[in-house]
Amino acid sequence: MFVFIIRRFLYAIPIALAVAAVCFSLVHLAPGDPLTAIIPADAPAEVVIAIQQAYGMDRPLLVQFGSWIQRALQGDLGVSVATGRPVMGDIALALSNTLLLAFAAALLGFLGGILLGALAAIYNGTWIDKLATALAITGVSIPHYWLGLLLVIIFSVHLDWLPSMGAGPGGSSDWRLDWAHLRHLVLPAVTMCFIPMGIVTRTVRATVSEILNSEFVTALYARGLRGRRIALHVAKNAAPTVLSVMGLQFGYLLGGSILVETVFSWPGTGYLLNTAIFQRDIPLLQGIILVLAMFFVGLNLLVDVLQTLMDPRIKRG
Amino acid sequence: MSADKLIDVRNLNVTFKGEEGPVYAVSDVSFDLAAGETLALLGESGCGKSVTMKSLMRLHPAHKTRIEGQINIDGVDLLSMRPAALSAMRGKTVSMVFQEPMLAFDPVYTVGDQIIESVMRHEGFSRVDARKRALEMLERVRIPSAAKRLDAYPHEMSGGMRQRAMIALALACKPKILLADEPTTALDATVQIQVLLLLKELQRELGMSMIFVTHDVGVAIEVADRTAVMYAGRIIEEGPVDDVLSNPWHPYTQGLLGATVHPGMDRKQALPAIPGSPPQLTRQITECAFAARCSYRTDECMKPMPAAYQAQTRAVRCIHALAEV
Ligand SMILES: Nc1ncnc2c1ncn2[C@@H]1O[C@H](COP(=O)(O)OP(=O)(O)OP(=O)(O)O)[C@@H](O)[C@H]1O
Ligand SMILES: [Mg+2]
Numbered sequence: 001m002f003v004f005i006i007r008r009f010l011y012a013i014p015i016a017l018a019v020a021a022v023c024f025s026l027v028h029l030a031p032g033d034p035l036t037a038i039i040p041a042d043a044p045a046e047v048v049i050a051i052q053q054a055y056g057m058d059r060p061l062l063v064q065f066g067s068w069i070q071r072a073l074q075g076d077l078g079v080s081v082a083t084g085r086p087v088m089g090d091i092a093l094a095l096s097n098t099l100l101l102a103f104a105a106a107l108l109g110f111l112g113g114i115l116l117g118a119l120a121a122i123y124n125g126t127w128i129d130k131l132a133t134a135l136a137i138t139g140v141s142i143p144h145y146w147l148g149l150l151l152v153i154i155f156s157v158h159l160d161w162l163p164s165m166g167a168g169p170g171g172s173s174d175w176r177l178d179w180a181h182l183r184h185l186v187l188p189a190v191t192m193c194f195i196p197m198g199i200v201t202r203t204v205r206a207t208v209s210e211i212l213n214s215e216f217v218t219a220l221y222a223r224g225l226r227g228r229r230i231a232l233h234v235a236k237n238a239a240p241t242v243l244s245v246m247g248l249q250f251g252y253l254l255g256g257s258i259l260v261e262t263v264f265s266w267p268g269t270g271y272l273l274n275t276a277i278f279q280r281d282i283p284l285l286q287g288i289i290l291v292l293a294m295f296f297v298g299l300n301l302l303v304d305v306l307q308t309l310m311d312p313r314i315k316r317g
Numbered sequence: 318m319s320a321d322k323l324i325d326v327r328n329l330n331v332t333f334k335g336e337e338g339p340v341y342a343v344s345d346v347s348f349d350l351a352a353g354e355t356l357a358l359l360g361e362s363g364c365g366k367s368v369t370m371k372s373l374m375r376l377h378p379a380h381k382t383r384i385e386g387q388i389n390i391d392g393v394d395l396l397s398m399r400p401a402a403l404s405a406m407r408g409k410t411v412s413m414v415f416q417e418p419m420l421a422f423d424p425v426y427t428v429g430d431q432i433i434e435s436v437m438r439h440e441g442f443s444r445v446d447a448r449k450r451a452l453e454m455l456e457r458v459r460i461p462s463a464a465k466r467l468d469a470y471p472h473e474m475s476g477g478m479r480q481r482a483m484i485a486l487a488l489a490c491k492p493k494i495l496l497a498d499e500p501t502t503a504l505d506a507t508v509q510i511q512v513l514l515l516l517k518e519l520q521r522e523l524g525m526s527m528i529f530v531t532h533d534v535g536v537a538i539e540v541a542d543r544t545a546v547m548y549a550g551r552i553i554e555e556g557p558v559d560d561v562l563s564n565p566w567h568p569y570t571q572g573l574l575g576a577t578v579h580p581g582m583d584r585k586q587a588l589p590a591i592p593g594s595p596p597q598l599t600r601q602i603t604e605c606a607f608a609a610r611c612s613y614r615t616d617e618c619m620k621p622m623p624a625a626y627q628a629q630t631r632a633v634r635c636i637h638a639l640a641e642v
Contacts, residue, residue: 215415219421221376222408222412222413223408223438225438237425313425313470
């Protein structure tokens with residue numbers, strides 16, 4: 001088992017490198033000089049060259065990539081072109097906010113999805129099933145920035161129950177576990193939970209109803225088991241499939257919240273990414289993409305390992 | 318109803334409420350089983366053997382199935398039992414060995430854990446004692462290096478070993494009645510015989526009654542005292558296994574025997590298969606269900622069937638056989 005985990009980990013390294021190369025080159029493939037944002041259009045040639053040298057952009061691309069990677073491994077992602085602050089600090093703060101939002105949305109979405117999916121499977125074909133399935137389809141189909149705006153109009157503008165902007169009172173971006181901060185989390189988390197909830201509902205429904213129809217469940221009843229014991233067997237059988245879908249959804253929650261974070265001015269990576277794009281802040285942009293991609297790779301690794309630990313039929317090789 | 322019967326089934330009808338209309342899977346089935354007795358339920362694929370067996374433990378999903386008639390298990394009326402009593406009976410009074418052991422084990426639990434779970438449920442044992450019982454059972458069904466196999470997953474065992482483990486699981490709580498639904502059909506011929514002999518031996522040791530489902534006439538002769546032959550959801554002939562199979566009264570039983578190689582038969586003789594195929598069960602059949610394939614058919618056969626004709630230890634549902642006897 002230990003060998004298996006080590007091997008999976010080693011497999012992840014070339015993937016991570018390739019991902020890094022792609023996000024490094026993406027920025028350089030985009031049209032326009034990355035430094036145009038801070039160099040005045042009428043700057044003399046010597047100044048332009050001096051600035052390019054300061055940011056290391058006069059060297060060959062491959063060398064730039066090598067040193068970028070080397071520094072990235074040490075936690076140094078360069079300095080923001082727009083603010084002059086180290087990129088890593090901004091990203092770390094944004095990442096903690098995004099993680100918080102993703103966890104909250106995942107908690108809501110996964111719990112809701114498991115509940116709805118299990119109910120739909122148990123009451124297969126009845127109105128409960130139809131209602132749960134309809135909710136799942138709605139959740140997946142509604143554009144979530146639209147849903148976000150709708151929630152803001154209802155709960156912030158009309159009812160004035162919940163704040164619609166920022167992560168804490170007075171636009172503070174460091175987070176604490178109290179109601180003043182939690183209130184800010186509610187609307188964006190609810191907005192974001194609908195897609196994972198819909199997808200988890202569908203997955204759980206399909207998986208559980210297939211398991212419930214299998215011969216071994218009849219055999220469990222034939223042994224005199226019922227209720228919670230049967231549920232335990234079903235859960236253990238469904239877990240690997242459901243877990244891998246949840247892992248993927250969590251990855252999407254981490255990376256895919258640009259629109260929602262923008263709607264709610266939530267100071268996370270999506271919001272930061274948005275800022276970086278509009279300010280053409282290349283080091284910041286590269287840094288965010290790299291960190292998000294690494295999260296995805298790491299998450300996949302984790303799901304793989306957990307899945308193998310849980311399903312004895314998967315060959316560990 | 319006689320009280321000395323462990324199983325007494327009267328006029329059992331099982332209907333599935335399918336999406337394309339009802340399926341009349343079992344119609345007007347009656348049989349009984351005495352203590353220590355083995356009944357072979359004989360019939361070709363799809364005639365309702367498994368449906369009948371599952372009815373004896375009420376394993377069909379309640380909302381999709383209609384069960385009518387009388388089923389008495391060990392003196393208790395099965396169809397009016399409360400859920401708690403029902404589940405206490407399942408696996409304790411009556412136990413089932415399934416046709417496909419690979420499908421009947423939970424794939425993500427070890428074999429040992431599944432036996433332990435069952436023993437803890439019915440015998441109120443601690444985990445440690447239940448594990449001891451599980452090991453004892455695996456040794457009893459002669460699984461080599463049983464202690465190691467306790468922690469094996471079902472997919473890590475061979476087909477024959479898996480079925481032995483299934484038998485160990487079914488017998489772990491010492492049931493009075495064992496329902497064996499084609500326990501050897503999925504196995505190789507040599508393994509089949511071993512498992513069959515093992516079952517017979519364990520039955521004797523534990524003093525169980527057994528219903529043994531099979532479509533193999535040879536197997537029925539080997540294991541059973543009595544046999545009931547099923548066709549299209551009904552029992553069409555019943556009696557002591559030697560009598561019925563050496564002198565079948567029903568044309569279908571005769572055909573079934575004709576389609577089986579048995580000792581003393583001329584090897585060069587072609588096996589006469591019964592022409593045609595069984596009827597669809599989507600219609601309630603009141604006439605003789607075998608009439609369409611029967612070479613003795615007359616107009617009488619298409620009229621509603623009379624009750625089974627009883628003659629001492631035997632019974633048959635055929636108006637022509639009735640005339641013959
Ligand atoms: N849940 C169900 N819903 C609808 N029809 C069913 C259901 N279960 C069984 N049947 C039908 O009932 C009939 C009898 O099935 P059963 O499984 O009892 O056959 P069998 O005698 O055990 O055959 P085999 O030897 O292949 O196991 C078949 O026609 C089958 O299609
Ligand atoms: Mg069957």
